[in-house]
Amino acid sequence: MNQLRSADWYAGSDRNAYIHRAWMRRGLPEDALDGTRPQIAIANTASDLTPCNMHLTEVAESVKQGVWAAGGVPYNLPVVSLGETQVKPTAMLWRNMAAMAMEEMFRANPIDGLVLLGGCDKTIPALLMAAASVDIPAVVVPGGPMMTGHFRGEPLGCGTDVWRLSEEARAGTISRAQFLQSEQSMIRGKGHCNTMGTASTMAVVAEALGMTIPGFAGTPAADARLLSLSHDTGRLIVDMVAAGRRPSDIMTKDAFLNAIIAVAAVGGSTNSVVHLLAIAGRLGLDLTLEDFDAAGAGVPVMANLQPSGQYLMDDLYRAGGLLAVLSQVKDLFHPEPLTVTGRPFVDSLGEHPVYDDTVILPRDAPLMDDAGIAVLRGNLAPRGAIIKPSAATPELLQHVGPAVVFDSIEDMRARIDDPGLEVTADSVLVLRGCGPRGYPGMPEVGNMPLPRKLLEQGVRDMVRISDARMSGTAYGTVILQVAPEAAAGGPLAFIRTGDIVTVDVENRVLSFEVSDEEMQSRSQTPASEAAYAAPQRGWAKVYVDHVMQADTGADLDFLVGSSGDAVSRESH
Known part of the structure; x- marks a missing residue:
């Protein structure tokens, strides 16, 4: 194993090392800070005001157990959380702020590797932007979609059916009382939107970029297998630190093209464009709108999911999951990009059977022949x-x-x-x-x-x-x-x-x-x-003064390009 980054804090017998170790002891095993055990931060976007991410603290416990089992030392690191449905005027105003704050905390702390826990729309993009900027080993745990709720016997796609039912109420085809009654059924439990909205799309993006354990994206939040995969992710990050496998090794230009193809195949959100452009910008990669048009061209939509189609995310999971969709277009993906496992992404696209071809449509009979963004x-x-x-x-x-x-x-x-x-x-x-x-x-x-x-x-x-x-x-x-x-x-x-x-x-x-x-x-x-x-003060003024346009990712102009993991000044 290469020398751990955390050794810059803990190695040695001088006063500074003493302070760093002594203040972190607090019941840790004797060898926890001896320079042999990777220090793993679990960047946790859980918040009671981010309803889609409320369960991530439970998920973090499974990650911790995996880190301990592999010989690492895990730490919960709460980071800025953005709930799409709650914050005003829009969660997008703070995506860059969250990414910047996360970047600074990842760099400033004695961390050798990162497990990134996200769910709601802006949390996975912000986490990936920050991890790309610091470029220390990192892996994503997507929080997963909620199970489907029902109203009057019909399944509800959260988000999609809000728009539909609200228009029907305005048109007078359903009563205002009926519209409000559906509110009790819309959100069944833990997890993010159960449609192929931005949250589900960004989980797909994270997997297609190679930043999750293959097969993780789309695992429902309430499914016990999500906790099992989270445990496996905790074990994996320790191996990634030993191998020195960093985001820049995984998220190459071809990996971004693979993500664009994956988004097209599932009929993913248009918001993926602005997020992928911003993540690529943090890596210094030249990704453009033309790449989206070119890479997505000719890709059939095979996931029959709302809002483009009929079904919902737990239907996709029972029908075979994301890999069953992407395996049908394996020939379209670039073969070189790796995943966090160190193996090529395309290696995960072997034989994945489809158990319900009304949800995952055949390649020769897709929802649409050519429907990339x-x-x-x-x-x-x-x-x-x-x-x-x-x-x-x-x-x-x-x-x-x-x-x-x-x-x-x-x-x-x-x-x-x-x-x-x-x-x-x-x-x-x-x-x-x-x-x-x-x-x-x-x-x-x-x-x-x-x-x-x-x-x-x-x-x-x-x-x-x-x-x-x-x-x-x-x-x-x-x-x-x-x-x-x-x-x-x-x-x-x-x-x-x-x-x-x-x-x-x-x-x-x-x-x-x-x-x-x-x-x-x-x-x-x-x-x-x-x-x-x-705006005259605060973050909003910084944002308006420095935000770039949508076609380059709407990041701040002074945050483009990776800045690395080095801490510029010493303390104590």
């Missing part, structure tokens, strides 16, 4: 915008219609149900001021509610465009993360109600009919400028 460009999105075709209405993937523009979320909410709003089913709803800088944090509001008067007419989807994101559990013909955003002077700031918008997903076009001369003559509306975020 599509990148659109044009004079409305010079640096790109994204759409998830598998969650869209096929007839709207090529569409021309007049824009109905909202200057802010508040403007949209105030006017969307106005009976006098000039809007038809052919209109294109445009929302601006919701990008990384403008809101700030790029909230999940891109799947705007449809105008009530159109819902009452039976309309259930329209083309929607914004510089925002949307929940991975959401669906519809929703074009997101337009770059540059309006607050950064992008063309979205200058579109007006009535301008004709063209959407052509097949040809990757997003444009509006206005000449360059006309565009240059236009100015931003006072209402939109007044709505842009202008």
Whole structure:
């Protein structure tokens, strides 16, 4: 074994080493700090205010037992936790803050290896960004999806059915009381959303990047096998420290391309784009939107899961799990990238039987033939915008219609149900001021509610465009993360109600009919400028001053690139 990083704290007989050892004794075995036993931090995002991660402290105990069994010394390290459903204005505002805080704590402490416990949407991305920045051996334990709840005998996809039922309540097809009754059934127990939303997608991403034990992603939170795999992960991290296997050895450019392919095969969340770009940026890798379009092209969606399909995550698990999906497209994956086990990722894609081919569809009869996340460009999105075709209405993937523009979320909410709003089913709803800088944090509001008067007419989807994101559990013909955003002077700031918008997903076009001369003559509306975020203090000011655009991952400009594990100054 190479000299442990923790030896910089504990080795020697001087005063500094004495202080470090003495203060950590507290009942540890005599040899715990003798320089032979790896010191393993369990980065734990459990919090009672992050409901999807509440069970991770129980999971951490299984990891601890595995670390002890393999000869390491485990420590619980609580880190910043972000609950997607709870924090305002949006959890995305603090993803970079959480990653930065985690990075500093990982570097500052006597840690030789990391076990990263995440679940809710932003926790796995933040953990991976931090681990990539410090680049000490690390492995992910995904917290797992919840079991399926039921309402009136029907399964509920949490998130997806919130959007569906709320629109039905607004349309008057179910009562407000029925809508509220479903609330008691939506969340059955421990774990994150049971759809292929962002949380499930980021678990898939972590596995396809090689950062989990193969076969871990998608294990339900309530399943005892999650604790068994967590124990195995505790044992594995000790081996990884001995081998010196670091995130930069695992998360190569080809590993990111494999992750893009995996996301396409399961019909994963559009939020994976901004997170993968940010993680790659921390490693200094040149990952671009073009890579998403190229790597995802031609990949069939074989997981028949909400919001693109019918079933839920525990159905996927009983049908054979993630590896049963990815094994069907094994030939598409790059063969060189390794996993945390030290073996190639493709080696985990052997014979994995499918036990229910209505959930995991055959490659020759997929949910969609070619439904990777599509990148659109044009004079409305010079640096790109994204759409998830598998969650869209096929007839709207090529569409021309007049824009109905909202200057802010508040403007949209105030006017969307106005009976006098000039809007038809052919209109294109445009929302601006919701990008990384403008809101700030790029909230999940891109799947705007449809105008009530159109819902009452039976309309259930329209083309929607914004510089925002949307929940991975959401669906519809929703074009997101337009770059540059309006607050950064992008063309979205200058579109007006009535301008004709063209959407052509097949040809990757997003444009509006206005000449360059006309565009240059236009100015931003006072209402939109007044709505842009202008924080004067704290994290929000740091964020707005330094956040980059969505097409590069919306990280902070001074955090790009790995900074390593060295501590720059000594103390005591």
